[in-house]
Amino acid sequence: MSINLLGKKIGMTQVFNEEGHAIPVTILEVGPCIITQIKTIDHDGYDAIQIGYEYLKETQGTKAKIGHLKKNNIPNVKYLKEQRYKIGEKNLKIGQIVTVEEFKIGHKINVSGKSIGKGFCGYQKRHNFSRGPMSHGSKNHRQPGSIGAGTTPGRVFPGKRMAGHMGNIQTTIKNLDIIDVDPENNILIIKGAVPGKVGNVIYIYNNQ
Incomplete structure (x- = not known):
C-alpha cells in the first residue's frame, strides 16, 4: 500500500x-x-x-x-x-x-x-439547460421557466436544479x-x- x-x-x-x-x-x-x-x-x-x-x-x-x-x-x-x-x-x-x-x-x-x-x-452554464426561442416575440431567452406545479405540492422540491454558485x-x-x-x-x-x-x-x- x-x-x-x-x-x-x-x-x-x-x-x-x-x-x-x-x-x-x-x-x-x-x-x-x-x-x-x-x-x-x-x-x-x-x-x-x-x-x-x-x-x-x-x-x-x-x-x-x-x-x-x-x-x-x-x-x-x-x-x-x-x-x-x-x-x-x-x-x-x-x-x-x-x-x-x-x-x-x-x-x-x-x-x-x-x-x-x-x-x-x-441554468445554461451550470446545468447545461437548453435556451428559449431567440425569435423577436420571445421573452424567454435564458429564463428558467416553470419550476414546479401549483397548489399541489405548493412548494419547490429540494435539489431543484436552478441558478447558483458553481465550482469551488x-x-x-x-x-x-x-x-x-x-x-x-x-x-x-x-x-x-x-x-x-x-x-x-x-x-x-x-x-x-
Missing part, C-alpha cells in the same frame, strides 16, 4: 509519444511530505498516518498545530492530511520524509482538489496515467487535467 501525498499544480503542457502524437499533460510538484503522526488501533482505535506538506516559519500557523508538531519535534508545516494505513506493511516512523519516488511510470493515480470557482451561474468544490479525477517522474525536482507528469488552477494544493492517491 502506497502513501498518498500532497502537492501543487504547476500547469499544463503537451508531450509527444513515440508515434508523434501530442498528449496533454499536467505538471505537478508533489512533496516532499513528512510523516507527522502515526495512529494505531491500540492507542487511537484505528491505523492511520498523518503527513505534512510545505514548511513554514516556527511562529506561523495556529498554536494548536504548532504544539501538535513540536510534541514530536517535527518542523512547522502548512498542510496536514491523514490517511488510513496498515502500519505493519512498512517500517514507518515519525519524521520520515516521503517523496515522489512512491509513484512509478505507467501507474494510475487519483487526484483530488478544489475545482475552479466560477461564481454565480445561470472538492473534485476527484480518477485513473490518470503517470507519464514521467522526476524525483530530483519532485515533479510528476500525468496525462490529462486535474482540478483547480495553477498553485492549488492537490491530494494524490496511488491506485497501485
